[in-house]
Amino acid sequence: MSWFKREDNKIVNTEERTVRTEGLWTKCPSCGKAIFNADLEANQQVCPACGHHFKMGARERLALLLEPGYQLVDLELKSTDPLNFTDLKPYKKRLVDAQKKTGLNDAIVNALGNIGKHEVVISAMEYAFIGGSMGAVVGETIARAVDRSLETRRPLIIISASGGARMMEGIASLMQLAKISAGLARLDDAKVPYISVMTDPTTGGVTASFAMLGDLNIAEPGALIGFAGPRVIEQTIRQKLPEGFQRSEFLLQHGFLDAVVPRKEMKEYLERTLTWMVG
Template sequence: MNWLSDITPPGIKKMFKQDDNQEALWTRCPSCEQMTFNRDLEHEQMVCPNCGHHHQITPVMRLFHLLGEDWERIELPETPDDPLKFKDTKPYSARLKDYRKRTGERDALVVGKGKIGDRGAVVAVQNFKFMGGSMGTAIGEGLLTAADEAVKSRSALIVVTASGGARMQEGILSLMQMPRSTIAVQKVREAGLPYIVILTNPTTGGVTASYAMLGDIHIAEPGALIGFAGPRVIEQTIREKLPEDFQRAEYLLDKGMIDRVTDRRELARELSEILSVLMPPPEIEVPVAANDEASTVAGEDGPLDDTLPKAAE
């Protein structure tokens, strides 16, 4: 009989509960099954000190560890809550209300700006705990806002992905965020600024098929699942057994699909080194070409969106 069975006093079981309860004191690693005191786990950026398993991390904690305590949140535009009046076992509007209460966020993307090393950076982080980090219109608007801010402040754009794919409750509107996110990336690229993607567990579906694989550099966390369809779906489709580490970060690195696999605790240092190569020192002002639309509109000539063809809007 497990010692956490029904005969265990409730006060003891409460200390080891594996859910979103803020009063839980310990966390069991799903990889090595060792118990870690939550305060120690947070000190390690939610990386298991015993086996190196990367637990999920909140967007705010992620931004703090990448940008430091002086990071600034970028407010994102609000989007319609339930444009299709979708309902499955419960209305989509009710699901949104529930997840907003659980996470304290309006949707699955949080954007912050600050510095990594001495280079400016705008960092957009997906929250897997908000409907599986699914991509809806809010994420599309958020990425466009992040791209505009990056161009305006002459900063790198860094996107941290964590998603099961497109949000089915928004139907075709969700799928349209794939080309819209591509426009966001193109804005940054035309301004001559770096676009870096950090792939975390999991990154799948329409997110992988769009902005997650458009980076100048792709860095993955150890063990992250990265792909379009999941391995079980692929196995059932082709009726063949896949390699054990198929679609994991290390496998993709070996096949040349990504550039690096980096421990979360080393990400800030590694990003600082990368940006020091890709961006000029802050004291050097880069001249703006007269025909560089993305750069011109980042100044006093008007909003960035004015440069886009009407069809692209």
């Protein structure tokens, strides 16, 4: 999925076009039904009619998975705009706008808490913050979550929701792939479990690094998961891609995922898996 679509030389945010929110109602992009926002919220942002999983904020997700009393950590880091980058507007302005919109410093939240009896370290990505893109702050925050897991031997869970690397930080962004992958290798050597939970969308540099490196790689239903987008692949291999290509269910069928787990069952699934992994 592309974040932006070019139309008459204007760049239009496709998210805003497909998920139309008019006051109290949200139109489901999958079945077209209008859903009362309070019903959507009560149903954990899943369409009651067709089961379409809407995107969910990082903090809402942590609240859903962790027992009460968990602690948010590593929230203080902020991007310094290392390249002094400007595209349609200055990156500094994008950051300030995203900070105001989400109340977060960047596209990630770390937390320490429990899933059932299991103490875990969780890192959850925030798609509403510049498409969940991974710059130096996201990378460093995830690296700190890995370090916390290593120090405490608590299992690590990373919930991805990201368009990939953050182009406004160039190579500083790409370096995060290597940094986090190296940290996860240390975690693997120490035999501390890491579960990767992919949500819609998990693409680009995030898929190419930590999202696919879990001891267990699982995803929510219908999530777009891939590296390059389908149009780029079709043009490269000069073939039409099959139906459902790059969606969770297709990836499970072809051996790229271990399970597709509906949002309602995710907490219980993680609890059961942790019991199986660490006892």
